[in-house]
Amino acid sequence: MLENLIKAGEELESQAQPGLYGIGKVLSGGDLQKWTARVILYLEKHHQNSSLTKKAIEQTKGNVDYGEYEYLLGLLKAIKENEE
Numbered sequence: 408m409l410e411n412l413i414k415a416g417e418e419l420e421s422q423a424q425p426g427l428y429g430i431g432k433v434l435s436g437g438d439l440q441k442w443t444a445r446v447i448l449y450l451e452k453h454h455q456n457s458s459l460t461k462k463a464i465e466q467t468k469g470n471v472d473y474g475e476y477e478y479l480l481g482l483l484k485a486i487k488e489n490e491e
Contacts, residue, residue, distance in 0.1 A: 409486065409487055409490075412449055413480070415442055416476070416480040419476065420434075423473060426473075432473045443475070443476075446463070450482075459482055463479060463482060
């Protein structure tokens with residue numbers, strides 16, 4: 408499950424567009440929302456008492472964009488490294 412979430416997250420990167428005036432990146436849409444929901448469900452199930460899970464939930468309460476995407480993908484990769 409974790410590896411699949413990471414892979415799906417990495418594939419989302421191809422949907423990112425350059426930001427206004429070429430600054431940063433923009434990522435939005437249904438695929439991002441679905442992936443974000445799957446990540447939160449995973450975190451709630453497997454790391455329910457973690458402060459990082461609480462932070463992820465807080466960060467994704469509003470608009471989810473490239474910054475939240477990067478945070479969630481980084482968090483998943485850190486969890487994977489920690490479990491190895």
